[in-house]
Amino acid sequence: MLRTDALAAIYPDIEDKIVVTIMGAVAAELYMLGHKEHFFYLEHAMGLASSMGLGIALALPEQKVVVLDGDGSLLMNLGTLSTMARYKPGNLLHLVFDNESLLSVGGFPTATSTGTDLAGVARASGVPSVMEVRTLEQLKEGVRHALAGETLTTIVAKVEAIGPKSFHMDLGLLENRFQFKRALERLQQKKD
Amino acid sequence: MPVSVTNSRLIYDALKSCDIKIISALPETWLVHLIRMADEDPDVTLVRLAKEEEGIGISAGAHLAGVNSALLMQNHGFLAAINPIVSLALLYKIPLLMLISYRGHFGEKDPWQTQGGLATEPILRALNIPIWHLTTPADVQRRIKDAQTLAHASLHPVAVLLSRELMWED
Numbered sequence: 001m002l003r004t005d006a007l008a009a010i011y012p013d014i015e016d017k018i019v020v021t022i023m024g025a026v027a028a029e030l031y032m033l034g035h036k037e038h039f040f041y042l043e044h045a046m047g048l049a050s051s052m053g054l055g056i057a058l059a060l061p062e063q064k065v066v067v068l069d070g071d072g073s074l075l076m077n078l079g080t081l082s083t084m085a086r087y088k089p090g091n092l093l094h095l096v097f098d099n100e101s102l103l104s105v106g107g108f109p110t111a112t113s114t115g116t117d118l119a120g121v122a123r124a125s126g127v128p129s130v131m132e133v134r135t136l137e138q139l140k141e142g143v144r145h146a147l148a149g150e151t152l153t154t155i156v157a158k159v160e161a162i163g164p165k166s167f168h169m170d171l172g173l174l175e176n177r178f179q180f181k182r183a184l185e186r187l188q189q190k191k192d
Numbered sequence: 193m194p195v196s197v198t199n200s201r202l203i204y205d206a207l208k209s210c211d212i213k214i215i216s217a218l219p220e221t222w223l224v225h226l227i228r229m230a231d232e233d234p235d236v237t238l239v240r241l242a243k244e245e246e247g248i249g250i251s252a253g254a255h256l257a258g259v260n261s262a263l264l265m266q267n268h269g270f271l272a273a274i275n276p277i278v279s280l281a282l283l284y285k286i287p288l289l290m291l292i293s294y295r296g297h298f299g300e301k302d303p304w305q306t307q308g309g310l311a312t313e314p315i316l317r318a319l320n321i322p323i324w325h326l327t328t329p330a331d332v333q334r335r336i337k338d339a340q341t342l343a344h345a346s347l348h349p350v351a352v353l354l355s356r357e358l359m360w361e362d
């Protein structure tokens with residue numbers, strides 16, 4: 001499964017949700033599918049996208065929050081799984097694209113290439129719903145199920161280590177940051 | 193454990209008057225009462241972290257979601273969170289209200305705290321993070337509010353150093 005195909009497959013299900021992505025290929029590929037003001041691309045601070053997603057999910061329990069994570073990023077902050085599992089926000093979907101490599105910085109293999117099982121780590125950390133998916137159909141089904149329900153879910157999607165030709169995004173970091181905050185304000189006003 | 197309950201209460205009340213809804217923390221001796229108060233407060237979500245750097249992400253998320261938060265950390269926890277402070281909070285102009293117990297400074301008996309004590313202020317200054325030494329109970333309410341006000345106006349982290357004379361009763 002290519003990550004870009006995976007993102008395209010789930011885009012209709014996540015485009016109206018609050019999304020926080022990691023940097024690099026995931027950010028660029030989501031951006032190319034169609035930017036939304038309630039998408040935040042964390043272009044640095046590797047590992048912290050899931051912590052940001054947890055902060056948003058706890059702050060806005062009425063909103064669905066989707067974190068797009070990667071194996072390299074998650075391995076830098078494995079404790080996040082135990083913290084998410086501790087608070088179990090049912091409005092949070094944690095989707096990890098596992099390409100077994102640090103693709104955006106030269107493609108060096110990560111520890112998932114030598115046997116570390118992120119779904120297993122998530123399960124053992126206490127995340128109540130965990131699945132590992134290898135096909136677009138499984139992924140779509142898993143994402144729909146998680147977004148329809150009220151259970152904190154981690155989905156580990158095994159994907160190929162192939163990224164976009166260009167990582168260019170015509171969106172400044174601070175432009176994204178201020179736009180995103182406004183968009184969350186508007187989403188919240190709609191709910192109130 | 194001679195951690196001041198009275199002054200912990202003053203600090204907690206000051207956080208409440210700042211409309212803080214999310215507090216992230218890792219246990220440390222001087223913070224025990226503050227963490228308990230947050231845990232017992234039904235209007236506050238206490239997020240017990242595995243490592244302090246997660247707290248920077250949680251506070252960033254909370255801020256972008258329009259909710260006030262604070263971080264309770266030891267100075268070694270601050271040291272553990274440097275990269276996210278730089279590459280999330282400073283990079284993205286995220287206000288942080290960091291209450292940092294200032295271990296390893298004058299009066300410290302534990303040798304293992306002393307290197308962190310020596311490094312704390314130079315590193316805060318190197319990051320251009322404003323510092324307030326909270327030493328007097330009468331100052332607590334005013335200075336914590338001031339710290340939050342500055343953090344929000346400057347969209348920048350602000351550090352309130354919780355001192356030995358405030359937190360510890362020998």
